[in-house]
Amino acid sequence: MRPRRIYRTPTTVDLEITDICNEKCVYCFNFDRDLSMGSLKLDKGKIDQLVRQFINFEVFHVISSGGEAFANFEMLLYLNKKLKENNISTSVNSNLSIKAKRIERLQRLFDSGCDHILTSLPSYLSDVTNKLVNSKNAFDRITSGIEDAIKVGFRVSANMVVHNSNKNQVYLTAKLASKLGCQRIFATRIVGPDYETEVDYENTNDENPNILSKKSALECLDQLIKARDEFGIDVSTIVSYPLCLLGDLQKYADFVGRGCPTQRGHRLNILPNGDIRSCVHLSSERLGNVFNDEIDLSEQYKKLRNWHDGSLAFNECKKCDYKYVCNSGCRVDAKAYSGKLNGKDPLMVGPIINGKIHGKSLRNFVPFKITYDKKTREIIQKSDFVVSKEARFRYEENFYLCSIKYGNIIEIEYEIAKFLIEKQQSNLSFNLKEFGEGNIQIMIDYFCKDLIRSVDNRLNNTRNKNLLKKGLGIDPNNLPDYDKFIFK
Numbered sequence: 001m002r003p004r005r006i007y008r009t010p011t012t013v014d015l016e017i018t019d020i021c022n023e024k025c026v027y028c029f030n031f032d033r034d035l036s037m038g039s040l041k042l043d044k045g046k047i048d049q050l051v052r053q054f055i056n057f058e059v060f061h062v063i064s065s066g067g068e069a070f071a072n073f074e075m076l077l078y079l080n081k082k083l084k085e086n087n088i089s090t091s092v093n094s095n096l097s098i099k100a101k102r103i104e105r106l107q108r109l110f111d112s113g114c115d116h117i118l119t120s121l122p123s124y125l126s127d128v129t130n131k132l133v134n135s136k137n138a139f140d141r142i143t144s145g146i147e148d149a150i151k152v153g154f155r156v157s158a159n160m161v162v163h164n165s166n167k168n169q170v171y172l173t174a175k176l177a178s179k180l181g182c183q184r185i186f187a188t189r190i191v192g193p194d195y196e197t198e199v200d201y202e203n204t205n206d207e208n209p210n211i212l213s214k215k216s217a218l219e220c221l222d223q224l225i226k227a228r229d230e231f232g233i234d235v236s237t238i239v240s241y242p243l244c245l246l247g248d249l250q251k252y253a254d255f256v257g258r259g260c261p262t263q264r265g266h267r268l269n270i271l272p273n274g275d276i277r278s279c280v281h282l283s284s285e286r287l288g289n290v291f292n293d294e295i296d297l298s299e300q301y302k303k304l305r306n307w308h309d310g311s312l313a314f315n316e317c318k319k320c321d322y323k324y325v326c327n328s329g330c331r332v333d334a335k336a337y338s339g340k341l342n343g344k345d346p347l348m349v350g351p352i353i354n355g356k357i358h359g360k361s362l363r364n365f366v367p368f369k370i371t372y373d374k375k376t377r378e379i380i381q382k383s384d385f386v387v388s389k390e391a392r393f394r395y396e397e398n399f400y401l402c403s404i405k406y407g408n409i410i411e412i413e414y415e416i417a418k419f420l421i422e423k424q425q426s427n428l429s430f431n432l433k434e435f436g437e438g439n440i441q442i443m444i445d446y447f448c449k450d451l452i453r454s455v456d457n458r459l460n461n462t463r464n465k466n467l468l469k470k471g472l473g474i475d476p477n478n479l480p481d482y483d484k485f486i487f488k
């Protein structure tokens with residue numbers, strides 16, 4: 001297997017524009033929000049400074065978060081406008097529960113070019129939601145906020161943080177999300193706070209609200225799959241599950257994504273006062289400050305090298321065939337339960353080696369493929385293709401990174417990227433012969449990931465229905481044995 005690639009700068013920034021929040025969700029990782037009383041927020045000058053750096057260092061995608069992003073609304077809008085002007089894609093994390101001027105603000109945000117909101121929806125039951133958000137009427141505020149955002153035209157994804165008090169409500173919460181008009185629901189496992197250490201996870205009997213057993217975690221995903229099949233809602237999870245837990249990577253393809261985005265080198269987190277963090281969930285970490293330190297973003301990013309070079313991976317994961325996809329599970333959850341950032345993800349089963357999971361697996365192993373549909377090969381052989389106009393390319397040493405859309409970013413070999421960039425710029429179509437017959441698998445993957453499209457739209461539509469929703473976040477380069485394909 002080729003060594004891990006290190007990037008020059010982050011591809012995606014998670015930017016907290018304020019630490020103030022109108023809600024107080026009991027599970028929230030921002031446990032220190034009360035201490036600062038909302039004193040930390042970005043202003044225009046600081047946003048200008050940051051956006052300049054994002055442009056210089058070719059950041060593809062910025063997620064505005066908080067605290068509650070709408071609690072610093074004018075700056076949220078200013079940031080989004082600046083990013084849009086500079087071809088940096090955006091997304092907003094918001095609880096959508098601030099009712100004041102909501103429709104008007106949503107409309108202004110939408111008009112600024114932002115079209116996606118991720119919102120927290122803890123349960124389909126109003127009393128459970130109100131209890132978890134710690135406030136009366138939270139359920140009504142959130143659900144009416146989702147409806148408002150959808151009316152304005154946003155794609156809304158609901159994020160349900162799952163723990164023992166709501167784990168049996170995943171299916172019905174997905175049903176509600178679908179009814180409200182959400183495009184997608186994530187059932188994200190709760191990440192333990194980084195001050196909680198050394199729980200005997202292997203022997204837990206599920207009494208701690210924060211601990212999902214392996215069986216419960218898989219049952220949550222089964223509920224999502226049932227909801228997907230019945231209501232047509234897209235399903236996924238924000239914090240990845242170890243692939244050795246999923247086992248059947250065909251059945252659970254919706255949950256095979258980019259793994260840990262920080263270890264993969266994509267993500268940098270910036271707090272409202274400019275402090276940087278490797279992971280949003282690592283609440284006690286301060287690695288530097290983008291406003292106070294005399295170094296630029298690329299130098300700040302180098303402080304995360306131990307995340308990027310694999311040194312934080314749990315030892316047994318280092319021999320796993322899927323280590324570049326999974327990235328050793330969640331490092332913060334590993335810390336919460338083992339006391340160490342390079343400890344074992346509590347949901348890990350054991351390394352996958354040559355098609356076998358070495359551990360007590362709950363599902364039989366089925367390998368992951370970007371598509372299991374044999375007809376795609378024929379489409380690639382007979383059609384002409386164009387490169388998506390939305391794709392953005394960034395040069396790295398000896399290879400390229402490509403944002404297909406938003407934060408869906410993959411590595412591309414130098415020669416292949418040059419070929420695609422040339423075709424995109426000249427607006428010319430190409431076929432398999434020109435791309436290289438030996439690269440058919442790469443072309444299949446790019447087609448399924450929507451980097452290239454057939455000139456015959458009917459063929460694209462078959463793909464959209466059957467294939468596009470699965471494994472979208474994955475970089476095919478990281479799959480076992482991918483390096484055997486060479487550009488000819």
Ligand SMILES: C[S@@+](CC[C@H](N)C(=O)[O-])C[C@H]1O[C@@H](n2cnc3c(N)ncnc32)[C@H](O)[C@@H]1O
Nearest residue numbers: 027028029066067068093094095120159190191
């Ligand atoms: C901290 S919130 C900030 C944005 C906004 N206030 C909201 O609630 O959507 C960002 C995301 O993190 C999720 N989240 C909060 N605490 C979490 C935890 N302990 N584990 C996993 N995800 C969590 C939330 O559901 C939300 O989707």
Ligand code: SF4
Nearest residue numbers: 260262279330331332
């Ligand atoms: S350690 Fe990685 S996987 Fe876990 S929450 Fe942070 S970025 Fe996500």
Ligand code: SF4
Nearest residue numbers: 242244317320326351
């Ligand atoms: S062994 Fe580690 S890297 Fe492999 S699938 Fe499991 S958690 Fe992920």
